[in-house]
Amino acid sequence: MTDVARRARIRAVVRRIPRGRVATYGQVAELAGLPGQARQVGYAMAALDVDSRVPWHRVINARGAISLPSADHSALIQRARLEAEGIVFEGDRVSLDRFRWRPRAAR
DNA sequence: CGAATGACTCCTT
């Protein structure tokens, strides 16, 4: 699969994450048909524009935390957007039990 | 081309 196709599939999965829900990098990788390649998802997110129509802010790491230095501007934008959608942070993380996106088989 | 890098994750100390 080409690089372009791979990133397109990753973006397609991220676009399906609904408001008020989050998904982990590993989860996105899996749904995109790239199991075990969570890093590539992070890479694809980094390549997006901050104002991209792809909801990159709904993608967080397996600990439920934002995978960017807390001082990073993008990290602040990400947290603000998530809280604006109703996601609650407990310290520096989100309860995946409560907010993780659970996609239905087919849609 | 080899080595380092990194918006990751899992497992072990």
Place this chain on the structure above:
DNA sequence: CAAGGAGCCATTC
């Protein structure tokens, strides 16, 4: 909870 290591693989040097 903190650290370290291994697996992962596109990208950059």
